[in-house]
Amino acid sequence: MAEFLLTTPPGKGAIAVLTLYAENPAEIISAFFVPGSGRKLDLFRAGDVVYGTIFEEDVIVCFVTEKELEIHCHGSVAAVERLKGFLRNQGAEECLRDVWLSRNFPAQTENQRRAFHALLKSETEKTAAMLWDQVQGAFETACQNGEKTEKWDELAEHLTRPWKVVMVGEPNVGKSSLFNRILGFPRAIVFEQAGTTRDILREKTILDGWTVELVDTAGLHETGDSIEKEGIRRARIEIETADLILWIRDAAQRDDSSEIEFPENKKMIVVWNKADLLNERERKKRPENQIEVSALRETGVNELLKMIIRALVPEEPPRGTGMKIR
Ligand SMILES: Nc1nc2c(ncn2[C@@H]2O[C@H](COP(=O)(O)OP(=O)(O)O)[C@@H](O)[C@H]2O)c(=O)[nH]1
Numbered sequence: 001m002a003e004f005l006l007t008t009p010p011g012k013g014a015i016a017v018l019t020l021y022a023e024n025p026a027e028i029i030s031a032f033f034v035p036g037s038g039r040k041l042d043l044f045r046a047g048d049v050v051y052g053t054i055f056e057e058d059v060i061v062c063f064v065t066e067k068e069l070e071i072h073c074h075g076s077v078a079a080v081e082r083l084k085g086f087l088r089n090q091g092a093e094e095c096l097r098d099v100w101l102s103r104n105f106p107a108q109t110e111n112q113r114r115a116f117h118a119l120l121k122s123e124t125e126k127t128a129a130m131l132w133d134q135v136q137g138a139f140e141t142a143c144q145n146g147e148k149t150e151k152w153d154e155l156a157e158h159l160t161r162p163w164k165v166v167m168v169g170e171p172n173v174g175k176s177s178l179f180n181r182i183l184g185f186p187r188a189i190v191f192e193q194a195g196t197t198r199d200i201l202r203e204k205t206i207l208d209g210w211t212v213e214l215v216d217t218a219g220l221h222e223t224g225d226s227i228e229k230e231g232i233r234r235a236r237i238e239i240e241t242a243d244l245i246l247w248i249r250d251a252a253q254r255d256d257s258s259e260i261e262f263p264e265n266k267k268m269i270v271v272w273n274k275a276d277l278l279n280e281r282e283r284k285k286r287p288e289n290q291i292e293v294s295a296l297r298e299t300g301v302n303e304l305l306k307m308i309i310r311a312l313v314p315e316e317p318p319r320g321t322g323m324k325i326r
């Protein structure tokens with residue numbers, strides 16, 4: 001039976017890739033594919049890469065094995081739908097990735113298949129390497145050797161889901177300024193007036209090979225403004241689901257007391273912002289999970305990034321460590 005799989009779906013980039021499996025895949029595409037060289041299709045062998053056209057649309061055909069070839073076409077939905085239509089006309093059927101995976105890797109375990117799925121979507125070299133180890137059977141080996149893999153459960157979850165770092169604090173302490181500094185571009189509006197940020201702002205960034213979702217929130221305080229109130233309610237929800245809270249405070253404020261309450265058992269870093277307003281005498285030696293920074297002058301920000309990573313990933317597993325993928 002002839003089957004095709006959308007290896008790289010449309011809309012993901014300039015190029016989409018369709019893989020065709022059949023007894024004689026060259027015969028199927030000969031109905032619509034014309035090699036640029038004019039050479040006959042049955043002369044091509046596994047390993048050949050051929051430029052050509054499908055009704056004037058440029059494509060590249062890679063002959064992978066005798067029974068498998070890849071068609072690289074333009075990445076638009078329209079171009080891919082047209083090509084799928086030609087393949088269906090030749091009797092080929094589209095195969096779902098799940099079905100394809102279990103059929104092509106029948107010997108693999110559930111964990112290996114999950115890791116393979118995740119690997120296709122991985123965003124950094126570091127997470128891809130850890131997922132590749134699981135595809136290779138690191139989890140199964142660890143189980144056979146009686147090793148405990150639970151230790152890495154939380155970390156394994158974040159091979160596919162970003163770590164969530166939520167920035168909270170009172171109004172005007174510089175949460176949005178620091179959010180922009182960490183991201184490296186002015187994503188959030190910064191203003192001298194309190195209550196500027198009301199909606200939740202989220203942006204993904206990569207820290208030390210880990211994908212992090214950074215969340216900027218409305219300032220937490222008593223307010224009569226109902227829009228701000230809703231912003232604060234939403235900020236509270238973000239706090240509950242955070243992997244790490246950055247509690248931003250104003251280093252220049254004399255009064256150190258605060259009304260804000262946080263859930264217990266949440267990791268937290270206290271970030272004293274606006275350190276540029278302090279003179280040498282006013283600067284304090286802070287405890288381990290606290291830091292003085294200036295979003296304005298960009299001081300202390302790199303040290304803060306290191307603290308964030310240390311808090312999220314206190315220990316990184318060596319290559320080949322088995323992890324359960326969910
Ligand atoms: N001096 C100084 N001012 C800052 C710093 N960070 C933010 N600000 C100012 O503080 C005000 C509030 O900043 P913003 O980022 O909107 O605070 P948010 O309400 O906590 O999000 C703005 O006028 C900023 O320019 C800093 O590190 N030093």
Ligand SMILES: [Mg+2]
Pocket residue numbers: 175176177188189196197217218
């Ligand atoms: Mg703000």
